[in-house]
Every structure is written in structure tokens, then in C-alpha cells.
Amino acid sequence: MAFIELNDYLVRLSQMRFAPNRWNGFFLLATDGTLCTLPTAKPVVEHFGQWHGRQGDPCPKARVSQLYDVLNHITVASSITSKCIGERELAAAHCAHLGPEDLLLLDRGYESFWLFKLIVASNANVCARVSCNKLKVVKAFLQSGEPDRIVKLSCTPNSARKCAEFELDKKPLKLRLIRVDLPTGESEVLITSLTDRGKYPVEIFGDLYHQRWPVEEDYKVMKSRIQIENFSGKTVHSVYQDFYAKVFTKNFAAVLIQSVSNRIKTITSGRLYSYKANVTNVLAMLRHHIVVLFNRMQDLLCENVSKIQNLIVRVLNEIRPSRSEPRAFKKKSRRKFSTAYKPIS
Structure with a gap:
């Protein structure tokens, strides 16, 4: 699939063109999985399977797994498969992307x-x-x-x-x-x-x-911000296409943020806290630009990317270290998408 190849190229590009963060010389990777609700359609159910809960009707589900660079916030590899395939087997498939410079964190x-x-x-x-x-x-x-x-x-x-x-x-x-x-x-x-x-x-x-905690937080971005469970079609092909397109978009946002990291440090030097780009804001901007970027000539493409970079450094969030709050386990909401997190659409 084209978006898988584009994502592989984007990951290699980010490692070659920028100075990615490392831990003791290693790329710090983590893998984790989650379940993803799919459209209710016969071909989708037959391909991915259903979740039979204690209450309600059976629900089409897929198992999602990713190999995530926790220091650079990039999904190195990802997969969406039948829920019958276990997380360890999906982690094993990610091992094809590992090398001597990688340290993998596991739960x-x-x-x-x-x-x-x-x-x-x-x-x-x-x-x-x-x-x-x-x-x-x-x-x-x-x-x-x-x-x-x-x-x-x-x-x-x-x-x-x-x-x-x-x-x-x-x-x-x-x-x-x-x-x-x-x-x-x-x-x-x-x-x-x-x-x-x-x-x-x-x-x-x-x-x-x-x-390894950022891999958990990234699923929050995937489900609440870019809404990977909000599919544009009811076919198996559309499930794969939408999923990998959204992973690519998320990674493109991470690479754009990576490209202006030094500018952010310069702009915010001397302030009490360190600052980082607002990920939701960047994803929202890409929603309007990413299709155009695929259709522009090189000079116009560079001009558009430069405009996006200038907008990124204008909306920043403080990094406040050592914050710790007890986890509040509330009764599960029936809402499909949580109102606690701002979506990009």
C-alpha cells in the first residue's frame, strides 16, 4: 500500500535529515496494541472478526499495533489486523524494522x-x-x-x-x-x-x-484527534487505506515539528519553562494542506511547508515536568468520541 511505503520513506528521511533524540546512543522504541472499532459491514466482519461483549450486539473489531519512537514521536511501523492475532505476534512482525541502534521497551x-x-x-x-x-x-x-x-x-x-x-x-x-x-x-x-x-x-x-508512556498517549491522539475509528467507507480496502493514511499524516506532523525544534528552543530561551509544539494544532493545519502538498510543484511545495512551519512556532505548549495526578476511573461513556479531547475535524 502506498501510504505504508510513504511512511517508511518519511521515517528514514527524518533520521537522515534531522538530529533525532536518542537515549545513550539508542533509538528508544516501544510497542503496544489496542482494539479499534470498525464499520458494521459484512466484508469487514468476515475479514477482521467481531467482539462479543457481555452486553449489546457483536461489534466489528480490529487489533492495532505500532512500533513507536517515544523520543521523536514517530510511528516507525504499524499494523491493523484481525483481532484474533495477538499483540506478541504483531510485535514480532515489527522486529523486521529493528537494528543495532534500537532499544525496545515492552510492558x-x-x-x-x-x-x-x-x-x-x-x-x-x-x-x-x-x-x-x-x-x-x-x-x-x-x-x-x-x-x-x-x-x-x-x-x-x-x-x-x-x-x-x-x-x-x-x-x-x-x-x-x-x-x-x-x-x-x-x-x-x-x-x-x-x-x-x-x-x-x-x-x-x-x-x-x-x-515508554508516550506510546500509550499516542493512541489517545490516534483515537481522539485524528479519529482512526471514523472510517470513510465500509469495505476492507477503505479500512486499510484510512488507517495507514492517518498514521502517515500523524508522522508527517511529527516530522514538521521536528524540523522547527531548534527554532522553538531559540524563541523560548530564557523563559521559565521549556515549550513544545501543539500537536492538535499541527494536525488541524495538515487537514487543510496535506492533499494540496501532494499536488504541488517543488517550489510551491517548499513555500507551503515553510508557511506551515511558521504557523507551528506561533502556537506552543508549556512543558511542566514532574506533574502527577491520580488516575480517575469513571463509568465508561456511551459516546463514540470523548468530549474531553479536541478533535481536528
Whole structure:
């Protein structure tokens, strides 16, 4: 599909033309998934499947997954598939985009020997949160009171089948367990392929893992701002086309913001807080310009992009660090799109 290829080119362009943010030399990536409500149409239901909830009629659903650059706010790869395909399998497909300069952050739902093995086989590194009561090596580590420990993770019978599927060897993996003490008094355990204690001390990992949070926030942008569940047609083709077109638009906005980052720093230097571009504002501008950009000659294209960049630096948001609010779990609204977040259309 054209938008997938355009997105791949845009990601490569952003890495070549700008100075992307890195963590200790790594591109900091995270993968996560969500469910997406689809149009109620027979071909869509047959292709993607339905969600049978406890109440109401069955609802067509797809599973969405993305490989997200959390420091540069770019979706490196994305997929929309049948809901029957699990998040780990979709994460495995994203491994084709990994390389030696990448560090992949994973949440607890992704912990598995075969997925860690696949990431390492892709010449990338991994840091994942693991359950404290599933693996024996993790239980023993917690009981020891040590801040970190180098362990050999063995292949399980379930992982053996997946290793055979991906043509991976079943040799134990040398990984590092790290204890992170939380403000609540509890401890969480991370597992990572970064085993060099001198280069990667224990103290850096608590903040590192929590840097995966932007991938969660990006789904808020996708569902509330660009409304990926608001499809223009009721065919399988339109579902794919709308989804990948909106991912490309979101990435185009991120690259435009990246292109004026130095200007924003210069304009706001000397102020109390740091500032960043207003993403919703940029997406709203692109809604009126992106089709025109595809049809302009090079000189007019550069002129239009320059105008958009000038508009971006005029609407900025303060970055106020160390803010923390308790999560309020309210009764789920029946509204399709939340009024709490401003859409771009």
C-alpha cells in the first residue's frame, strides 16, 4: 500500500535529515496494541472478526499495533489486523524494522522467551517489565534483595514452538534482572539485554522504562484527534487505506515539528519553562494542506511547508515536568468520541 511505503520513506528521511533524540546512543522504541472499532459491514466482519461483549450486539473489531519512537514521536511501523492475532505476534512482525541502534521497551504483557530471542536475533536490545510471580528466576531474584542480577533465561515448551516457527535457536538467553523500587514501597522487575553494569548502571532503568508512556498517549491522539475509528467507507480496502493514511499524516506532523525544534528552543530561551509544539494544532493545519502538498510543484511545495512551519512556532505548549495526578476511573461513556479531547475535524 502506498501510504505504508510513504511512511517508511518519511521515517528514514527524518533520521537522515534531522538530529533525532536518542537515549545513550539508542533509538528508544516501544510497542503496544489496542482494539479499534470498525464499520458494521459484512466484508469487514468476515475479514477482521467481531467482539462479543457481555452486553449489546457483536461489534466489528480490529487489533492495532505500532512500533513507536517515544523520543521523536514517530510511528516507525504499524499494523491493523484481525483481532484474533495477538499483540506478541504483531510485535514480532515489527522486529523486521529493528537494528543495532534500537532499544525496545515492552510492558508486562509481552514477556516471553521467544520474543526476547527474536529481538536479540534482530541485533536490537530489549528492556521489559516482567511479572514478579511467574518465572522462578524472577522470584529468586526478588527474594535475594539484590539490585540486579545476570541470569540465563531458558526456553519454555510454548516458546520452543514459536522459536521453531521463527527459526530461532533454543539456547538460554543471557539477560539482566533489575529491581526498581517505586514510591509506593513496592518493587517492579525489569529484564534487559543491556548487561554491561559499568555502561548501564541500575539507577538509569527506573526512568528508562517509564519513557515508554508516550506510546500509550499516542493512541489517545490516534483515537481522539485524528479519529482512526471514523472510517470513510465500509469495505476492507477503505479500512486499510484510512488507517495507514492517518498514521502517515500523524508522522508527517511529527516530522514538521521536528524540523522547527531548534527554532522553538531559540524563541523560548530564557523563559521559565521549556515549550513544545501543539500537536492538535499541527494536525488541524495538515487537514487543510496535506492533499494540496501532494499536488504541488517543488517550489510551491517548499513555500507551503515553510508557511506551515511558521504557523507551528506561533502556537506552543508549556512543558511542566514532574506533574502527577491520580488516575480517575469513571463509568465508561456511551459516546463514540470523548468530549474531553479536541478533535481536528
